Every structure is written in C-alpha cells, then in structure tokens.
Amino acid sequence: MKTIRLYLPILLLLLFISSLCHAQDRYELNTDWYCQPIDDTQADGHALSNPSYPLTGWMPATVPGTVLTTLLNNGKVPDPFYGMNNEKIKDIYDTGREYYTYWFVKEFEESATDGEQVWLNFRGINYSADIFLNGQKVNQTPFKGMYLRKQYNITKLLAKNGKNRLAVLVHPADHVGNPNGGQGGDGTIAKGVALQYTAGWDWIQPVRDRNTGIWDKVFIEKTGTVNLKHPHIVTLVPGTRIPGASQEPATLKVSAELQNVLDHSISGTLQYTLAGKTISQKVTLKPQETAEVALPDFTLQNPKLWWPNGYGEQHLYAIDLQFTADGAVSDREKITFGVREIQTTWNSHTRSKEIAVNGQKIFIKGGNWIISDAMLRFSKARYDAEIRFHRDMNLNLIRIWGGALPERPEFYEACDRYGMLVIQDFWMSGDCNGRWLDPKKKDDQWTRRQYPDDHGLFIESAADVVKMLRNHPSLAMWCGGNEITPPADILKALKEDVLPKLDGTRWFIDYSNSDEMSYNFKGGNGDGPYGIQDISTFWAEKTWPFNSEVGSVGTGDATSLKRFLPEENQVIPVEMDGTEKVRDEVWSYHKYIDYGNALEPYGSPEDMEDFAAKAQLVNYNQYRGLIEGFTAHMWDWYTGVIIWKTQNPWTSLRGQMYDYYLDPNASLYGLRNGSEVLHGMYDPVKGNIMIANNTFDQQHDIMLRVTAYDMQGNDQQLTQVFCYLEPTSIRLIMSLQERIKALSADEGMFLSVQLLNTDQKILSDNFYWLPDANGNYSGLQRMEKANIQATATQSAPGEVSLKLTNPSGNTVSFFNRISLVDTESGERLLPTFFSDNYVSLTPGEEKVVTVSYADLDKNSAAIEIGGWNTPLQTITIE
Template identity: 30%
Template sequence: MFTFKINEYITEGENIIALEMWKPADGEYSIGFVDWNPLPPDRNMGVFRDVILEINGGLKIRSPFVHAKVNKKSLDAAELTIQAELENNTDKPINGVLKVNFELGILEKEVNMKAGETLSCTFTPDEFKQLKVENVGLWWPHDLGEPKLYNLDVQFVSGNDIMDKIQKRYGIREVTSYIDDDKNRGFEVNGKFILIKGGGWVDDLLLQDTKKSVKAQLAYVKHMNLNTIRLEGFWGKDDVIYDLCDEEGILIMIGWSCEWEWEEYLLKPVHPKYGGPVNKDDVNLIADYWSDQILWLRMHPSVFVWMMGSDKLPIPELEQKYIDLFKKYDSSRPYVTSAGGVGSDQNVIGEAELVSEISGITGMKMLGPYAYTPPVYWFTDTNFGGAYGFNTETCPGPNISPLASLKKMLPSENLWPIDKEYWEYHCGRNAFQTLDRYTTAMDARYGKSSGVEEFAFKSQIMNYELMRPMFESFVAHKPKSTGLIQWMLNSAWPEMYWQLYDSYLQPNGAFYAVRNAGNAVHAIYRYGKDDIYLANNHLADASNLTVKIKLYDINSKEIHAGEWKGDIAGNTSKLVYKLPELEVLTDVWFIDLRVYDEQSSEVDNNFYWLSMKKDVLDYEAGSKLEWAYYTPSKEYADFSALSRLPKVKLSYDYKFEKDSERGKISLIVKNPSESIAFFVFFDVVDAETGEPILPIFWDDNYISLLPGEERSYNAYYFLADFNDKAQVKLKAWNVEQELLK
C-alpha cells in the first residue's frame, strides 16, 4: 500500500493527481488467477482499491489492533492488549495523549514523538487493569457461537486539538494451532477444536465485485454451513469482505498465491523449493508487501491464520523477515509456512520436501485430488487427500452449472453435442482444461445423455453425489481430520470447474450437498465401510437422539430398517450403526437416514443412492503426481437402473410472502405414488422472463421423497433482485419439469 505526502503540491482551487499505469511485466509480483480461469489481457492493470485523501494535523494513527488472551475455562473473560502505529509527518516534535475507548473501558497514555518519527504505542493489561475484562461476549465462528463485536475509538490529542482519530471494530477471541501425533495441524478458537470447513474464494475476473455481490456470496457461505473462506492472495478491492466476515462469523485463511511460485504463472525462473522471491531485492519487496497486509488486516477477528506460502516455502531469509514482522505487529494468530507439505515425504506437488529450516513441518497437506473422484475415495484413502489432517485445497472434480447458466455461458449452437472448443474454454487451465474424465465417469455410471438438458441434470446428480462424501468424511473422522478447503468456492467468471455456485450466483448440486453435510446434527453413511456415523457439529451436547435407518431397493420396497438411540457429545462424531450384509439387493438401492431429537422432531435427513457394482480405484495407474491431481478408476459404479424408476406425479401447495427486503416461499410437496421421487430440484424463476431469481436460499434442495411422503420446504430471496412476480419450477429424475401454478 502506498502513501504519498502531497502537502507541497496542493494549491488553492482545483487540484488533480495523475497516476501513470502499465500492466505488470513478466516476473513482477502482482495479482493472478493461476490455473483457475483465463488471464485478463491487461493482467488487472490499474488501481482497484480506494484512493483516499487524508487530512490530519500532521500525526497519523494507523492500524489499531486489539489482541485477546481468553479465559478458556469461563469463556467470558479475557486480557486485552491494544496497539496502534503513530506517524509524525511533520518536521517538529509532537507531544500529546493517545486516548482509547474500547467500549469496555477508557485508556490514556502520554506520547512524545520526535520529528518524522514512527512508533508503536501499546496498552497492556499489566499497565492498565481496565484491560482485564470480565462478563464479555467472545467472537466465535458462526457454527460455534455468536461473533460478538465491540467498538474501538482511538484519538490523539495535543493541547486542545484532536490531531487524528480512527474508529474500528474488534472481536475478543483467541486462535491457537497444534500439531498432532500424526504431524497434522489443527486449530482451536477460544480453546475449542474447530473443524475448518471452507472453500477457496476468488474475486471477479476484472476485480469489480460489489458490496451486494460479496454480501450475497458470504450469505451463501453461511447457508452451506461452511465456516471458512481461503484467500490465496489478498483479495478484496476494499474492506467489505473482511468486515462482513467479522460480522457473520466466517473465518478467513489468507496468504500469498502460488501465482508467484511457478514459472508458468510468474513468467520468470523460480526455485524448485522456494518459488519466485529468492534474490535480495525480491525478498525485501515481498517482506514489505507482507508488512502492509498485516497492518491492514490484523484488526479483523475473522482472519485466523497467515499463510506465508501456498505450494512452496518462503526462502529462509524471507521466512525470518516474516517471523520478525509477526513479533512486531501480530503475535495473536498462528502462521504457517505453506499450504502443503504434511509428512514431507508425501510432497507430490512440488519437487522438494516442504520442511522449513526455521519452523519445521507445516502440518498442512496439498495432495489433491482436483478432478473426478468417486465417493469411496474420501473414506478409505490414507495417503493422499482423504479424511485425515488438513487438506488445504481439494475437490472431486468439475462442478457444471444448471442448464440456465449453461445457456448464458455458451452459444446455443455449441450447447450440444458438447463442443470442446467452447466448453473447455470455460474450464480451468492446463491439466484442468478438459471435462473428459468427468464425462467418461458420468456416461459409465449414469448412461450417455441424449441432450444438454439431460446432461445438465445428470451433472447436478454427479455434483451432489461426489461432493457430499468429501465433506462428510472429514466431519465423520474429526478430530483426526482437522480441515478441508473445497477448491474452489466460487468462480471469477462463467465456468465449469471448481465452484459451489457460479459467477451468476446460481448454486449447483454440490452447494446443497455441502449444506446437508454440515447440518448441526448429521447422520452419515461411510462409503467403503458400510456403517453409519453420527456427527454433532455444535459445541453443546445433544441428548436423547434417535437415528432411523431404512434401506430400499430400486422398486422402492423397504428391505431393512434399523434404529439407534443415545447421546452425543458436542463437536464429536461416532459410529452408531453397522449395516447388515443383505443377500437380496437390486442393482441400485437406497439408504434413508433420519435423526430425531428428544421431542421426536426431525433434525436431519440424508438420502443416498448406491450401486451393487462398486467404484474401484486403480492404485496401480498413474504416478504419485497424477494421483495428486485426479483419482484413476479401475471400475465405475452402475446407476443405469435408475432409469427404471416409474414416472411420478407430485402434488404440492405453496405460497409467497414478503417483507421490506425479502420474499419467502413456503412449499409443501407430496409424493402420492408408491415409488421414490428421486432427486427433486426446486427453482424460483421470474414469471416474465423465466430466468432464475438469484441469489436463492432453499433450506434444502435436490431432495428425494419416499412413497407417500409429504415434506415442507422454505426459501427466501431478495426483493431487489427481481420484478416481484416469481414462480416455482420443479423437476426430478423421474418427475417431468413443471411450473407450479
């Protein structure tokens, strides 16, 4: 961040400041999109953050910061330390008083500054007893509690003049990190283990995200029961994303992008272990970059970890500079040298072991996969990206959007059959500029599609089926599993790859798979293990629960029923039921899981479709490097029998309501038939244009209804996003599309 003193250039009347711009040259450290999408032709040239004219009395207060040490037993007390940077921009000494109102108390300290001096002014609980606070609300990630925020007002007064003042918000919270016996890193917030569940965030391709867009996307994050976004690069054209994450209780994992670690993206030779910044000038430049980022963001309780590298390590000289900066400016949160490297001998992405000479192992893993991966992988893999440790970026493959988005993205004449030139232009780059692995698996598992409508709908089934077990496996295996970042959360432009919702804000099937997997109390089928786990994703214990397990064949006939009753401690998962070996099963069968609380109210619903023909991974195929990118299959599951499900006609009733900001849909849908209604998709469209109303927040979607079952669903949307005439559209695997009257 740049600050220019312009006093001597200001004249009476109109003043103009002109900045000459040019796009980053090859080898320069700037914003980039790696292999996620095409590179903008101008490489994001220009000023994309606010230009601010500051007027003060010659003294500037910069980057106030509140650091908390929380009482982890009472969880309502803490010791605070408050720090602010002061800059005397005059050629004379300044004497005055720094006044701090932190809502829980008021502090003052005399400060004497030399001409041109910059210093850190710190208030400690040893000096000021007011900083030992009690009966306070802590800041929590939203899935563990409320993200309480307090106001901070800082002023510098000299004589009777307020020379500068600044107002911020802060949260009282403490983040710690640990390395377990298996050398995997985990995190705790206020002394409580938290399973990190998130997605990789990226800004709009032209860096033009609006506050409205960011707010909608973070609402999606919470709606999916995710607690984290990972920023590979310091995204955000302003403070909006950070302020909103503070308000909403969403954690931010932030650090440098691998854009600077690989020659094909940085466009200059790089070190195989340390990436681009290795010479003295680069090291000093990047250290200055880092200093600016710390001072900019350290106030935000949502920022829980600093990531000094992505795919590689910082060179020791640079790492030491980072560590010195942390000691000076921010010792309140953990820092990690790289997003990869767990078990050092398992490093398959790069060519050198990721063990720092200074800080040792990272405890994080980046072992993929990134392309098509069947459900069984996540519960059975113990060497790569499976459910152990902290997987900093992974996914089960492409996430193709619903049909409405495909029609916006592609010319109509190139929609079907798949025109590779057009479709792959909207994929990732390099190894991920193809849908071949995905479409091969889809054709083998669900049958070839006859048109783009069928293909798009099958894609949502694949999106859901492949994404749910990735998250459920990490939930089931906690605390052995400590973190999971879906690569990615969103897309910078219209895309087919790595997204839970697209750039139009259209959720795909994976969106609701993730939401389902994160339910507060959740029953999970473990692929490859044939058992049922129960997860409690909140801190409070849950008592007198009932889990009901029912199995159905392809004819919708119930072939087994089981039940478990008991309690589960907060923030834990455990085995509750082992499925019996059944000799008589059809080619495709179903598992229906329900969880009921002590009032017999349903609190969780989970429905699986399974094949007697199993997905078989091909461990002999491919190198370790290939396994880090995708998961070779020897055999595919066979869901072709789903085509034998009889057509079903659903009955329904719904109503629209609205307040000043939101529209709400209350939908009751019933399956009066004797067959399962499989994979029912609800959509809300503009009655005049037929276009989806977005963003949209259903409490569940892509659901299945048992014979004779009736269920209620709700959704909301923002009234500003459409013309006040909405309709519900419904479609399922064996239900014809219908616009509800």
C-alpha cells in the same frame, strides 16, 4: 465587549464541532474518472493535472478497476468471460506494455482550513504509478507494487479555489509473462509482486491486461495535525470457553501509530471507550515524528466471544479510537473486532496441526478461494454473497490461494460476520516460483527460486498487508506461499521480523502443504487429487491428515452453461464412445474437467440439458461423499480438509459450488448436507451408519432413524434408536450392509438417514440414492412421475416460505431444483439463497424451504421447481 464574551463560548464550540467533523472526513474518489492510453497523450503529468487542460475525447474510466474493465464498460472489447471472446482481445505480451499504459484523471473539490491536513490514499495500483495534482508531482519516490498502499499529504498541493485535478499514469507489470499455456504462463509474471494467475492457469485463460489499473479504492481523508494510522487490537482469551456461557474476563491490547506533521512537538491523548469505561494514554510527539503508542491493557468482563461458523455466535465489538489535542479530535479510526484467541497444537495421533478457537478444538472443513473476480470488479455485496454461500455450506474456513492477492478488507468483514476462519497465503506459488522442473517456464528453477526480483518490495508489501488485515477475528493463519516457501531471506523476514512485530498472534505456515501442517507420508506434492473420484475412496483410502487441496468436478446446470456458451456450443462436451474425449473447443477453452464415465450409470446423456442435469447428481454425491469421508475419520486420520476449490473468478468449468454469476449448482447442497453440525451418514464401503457431532456439547437422546424406500415409494424402517454423542466426535452406530445390499440389488434404492431430537424435530435429513448390484441406477431410469404440491408465501422482507408436499399415493419425488425467477424475463434472480435445494420428498412428506433474495420487493418473482421425475412448475408467491 459583553457581546464578544457572550459569543466566544459559542464560537469555540463551533470550532470544536468543526474540528470533530473534519476529523471524520473520509470519502472515495470512485466516479467521474477519465482515461486515455499513453500513446494517444501528448502532454505530461504536470500539464494533464492542470484543471485548465482540456480532456476532449477522453474515455470514462472505471475506478476502482482495471484498464480491461474500462475498455469492456465502454464497448471497446467483448466480454472475455463469454465463449471464445478472450481470444479477440489483444494480449499485453504481444502488444507491449505501452498498449495498456494509461493516464487516469479525476477532478474533485477540496480545501483545507488552518490546522487541517488532507491525505490522498491509494489502496492498490497495479503495477506502478506516477501521480500528479494541480500541476505538481505528488510521489517524489516511485510507487511500485500491486499490494502496497500509499498515503500522501496533499494539503499544500490543493488549489486555492478548491477545484483540483488528479492525474495518475499507471504502468503495467515490468514482466507480463508469455501466456504459453503453463501455470502462470512462462512464469516471469512472478518476477513482480503481483498476481500470478493473470498469465493463465488450469482454471482460467490469460487476463489480457494482466489487471493493470487503479484496481482498488482511492479516497480522501481529512485529519488534524496528528494522523492516527494502523490501529492494532489483540484479544487474549485464556482457558477453555463454552459458547453462550458466562465468560471469564478477556484482555484487550490496543495500539496505534501517530504521525505528527508539525515542525514542533504536540501533546495529546489516545483513547477509546468500551463497556462504559474509557482507556487512555497521554502522548507527546516530537516534531515530524511517527510513533507507535500502546494503551494500557483493558480487562473486559464477561465478554461476548467470536466463534467459527457452526460452533457459536460471531459477536463483534466496535470502538472509536481517537487522538485528541487541545480539546479537539485530531483523528479517529472506528474499528470492529471480535474477542477470540486462535491456538494451534500438533496432533501426534493424526500427525497434523490441530486448530482451536477459545480453547476448543475445531475440525476444519474448508474451501480454497482464488479471487472473487478475475477482472478485480470487487464489491461489498458480491463478497457478502460469496461468503454467505460458504457459511451455508457449513464450512468454517477459507484459504486464500497464493497465486492471487491478499483479499480486501470487505472480504474479511464478510468472513467476520459469517464465522469463516481464513488462511491468508502470501503471493508465491510452486508453479511460478520454481518448485518443479517445467518446460513451459522461461527461466530455470534456480532463477525462479529467487523470484520476485525485488525482495525488499515483497517484504514491505507483506508488512503493509499485515497491518491492513490483522484486526479481523476471521484471520486465523498466515501462509508463506502456495506449495513453496518464499526465498530464504523473505521467509526469515516474515518469521522473525514482520509477523512477530506486527501481529504475533497467529500461526504461520511456511507453505500450504508443508509437513508442518500435515505429515506427508504418501510422498508427492502433499495435496490433491483434483478430479472426480469413486465415493469409496473418500471413506476407505487415507490421505494427508490435513489436506490443503482435494477436490472434484463442478459443472453448472444448463441454465448456468447457457450464460457463457454460444448456442452452437451448447452440446454434450465429450465423445460418448467410451473415449470421453473433449470435442468442443469452447468447453475446452473454459477448462472443462472430465466426468469420466460417472454419468453413464444414470443413462447416456441425450443432449446438453440432460448432460448437465445428470452432472448435478454426480456433483452432489461427490462433495457430500468427500466431506463425509473426511468427517468419518476426524481426530483419527484427519484434523481437517480444505476443498480445492469452492468458486471460480471466471466462467470456468471445474471445481465450483456456484458459477461466476453466483448461481449455485448441486455441489453446494451436497456439501451443505454432508457438513451439517449434527449429521447422520451412511458409509458406502462398510455399510455403517455413523453420526458426527461438530458441537462442543454432549448430545443426549438423539434419535437415529434409518428408512429404505424402493422405486415405487414403499418404505421399510431399518432402525430407530436413541443415541448419545460425545462433543466434537464421530460415532459408529451399526452396520446395515447386508440388508442394504439385498434391498438395492435389483434396481437400487433410496436410503433416508435422519436425526431427531426429543421433540421429534428433524436435526439432520440425509437422503441417498444407491445403485443396483451392477452399479447402475436402473430403478431411477424407470421411475414413475411424482407431481408435488407447492405453495409460496412471502414470510418477511426478502424472504419466501416454500411449502412442498408429496402426496401419499406418489413414489419419491426425487432431486428437485428450486429457482427464484423473474416472471417477465424468465431469468433466475441471483444471488438467491436456499435453506435447502435439490430436495427429495418421500410419499406423504412435507418440507418447508426458505428462499432469500435481497431485492424481492423490487422484482416480479416466482418460484420454479422441477426434478428427476417431477414435472417443472411455476409457483406464484402470495
């Protein structure tokens, strides 16, 4: 008896620890899946999900993934991103839906002890599914809708021996659409609640399986008898805050849904701990009840705030929200969040919306985002790299375009880290949903205006997406759709029910180019243009005061192009006879957007390498000019601009700062330069020198230094003056138009606009190349070679310090591309991040560029550098 009493406390402790561990059990089912087309499968789901049923001849499947991804990974189809390969893959519109209807099977070991509940979670299936486990049907009601998560309690369906088999039959979209060349094909893809771009768009060819598959994560979760779901954190930050300062308190409002699976009531406590204090709420749940429970508001003293990129730190807090009953944790959710508050006001001067964070107005410099990968091959690492590129471009907002999807939590986690505000569109588009007459569309406007067919499914999916994403500090705005509102009943549900009930803290835009966002005084669609423009237009021609889409070109360099253009298609893409007609079918297939005659001032391209190199000069100038032109008129003409677009999910040849393979082109660095937090710049129309201050601080004693260089490298200082800058402002300093006009007339010139602090540290370094009086870069075409000196040293894990020196006797070393390459293959190592690129060095100048590559120690790497008049050289990393 004494022995029993001795061991009883230990036994209870072990049971408690066991319960605690089970409450944390959550793992993915992402390996060892197998699949087979339904046409090749004789058995039904009851038989297939029986562990004894043989899977002889079944193909390894990629989950998460699509049918097309699995076929590609098994060598059954060619890479649809290369050349014309996409034309070799059968389209679902021609084959019928059954061709891409597949069974997916996965075996896993799991069992449940007394009091444990085991849940099967799907974060996304496209488009509908029948689910079986161990010979029994799991979903008694239909699972339909690409954006709807589903959770099933499978505790009673688990095999007694712990060896289970899951079988999922995935059906494609009910309406796959005719990919007839229209935006979204014939538009009928929009009859479902799913991606619209898969039937083709002006930046992508059709995705042949329409992204059918278990496209997002599948995981098992174990809890006690109460399941904690959908936690919600709201942070209130009143007043106007200053980054880095001691802060007045902020308020946290925390709630969650609790689901009792028992047939009797259960009592317990919902709680979390933050800043050394525990906040709790006692709860009694009725039998089989799911209830939303709010904890008492918590006042957080001196909070560390979350700020958008360029304005302050992105501090993130974490809490462990738990439900405990009878001394054990039944379930818990770990939540990361930022303390910040989004505000919006109408700027009556610009006649557009103005966005503020923590009481401080933010001039929006944004980019439109399509999707990371057209075949939905998402990864945390790829998301991180892409959002890091956006951070490096000095942007502060990303808009998720409505023809794609609600981005994944991993995307938002990266935006939280890097300070990217996000506008999340719901999945509508003017093209498919009936805004315009369109001869490519199957149905008339009246019919398309009521897409999708199932409004209830759309609303249910929207509510679920709001629950999934609402805790991310980066999420700033919801948008009803791309260039069109949802149908009236859906719009009413979003505005009056879903968002007020489930979020209520963010601005809802009814559609992306709405007058509510930006007064459309010019008529038309309220956005664009999308092609190459004269730089002067960005500075001199007023456009929509908060332009949701305006963009330009973005072709990569020759190294980028060779990744997906077959050798016979590695040519100049257009006729160089003044017509600029696209003459190569592969360039055309990959949606090449015309550069017009923009390359001619640099000299007619001789081959593809020369064409792509000169395109980079245009790319850099286009995006620097775009963002500078908008910034020059901030708070007067504009409250923000969102570039169309910053990336492509396919090997497209338009509107991108980096290619599909995560290799940046000069667009990224032109935009990075023009978007600097403190930025000195030159107005090519009026010859003005201006300074932008995108901080909340007054800037005292900022030195402006403007220097002219001729083509031989001779310098002439045009001004050097101390300046004072108001917070979040633009200031005109002086005009140098006549002097610059005279200096550049014969053969063009270089213009250096720099800002320095009182320690003579360079804060902004902006280097322009200006044409001659005829608009040609005649001097560039006659420049002498300029050999530069370079040393590369590994300065930290995954980081190289590259020191560049242009000797005093040289002319300017112009427009040098830096690459990190594998010494064995000669291929670029990607993704690599550069503190600057396409750099120019004046005579006697020294620059240090930081090169970052995560797997540097796992590769034999070297630096390659070469430019317009600088021979290519390879630098060993010391």
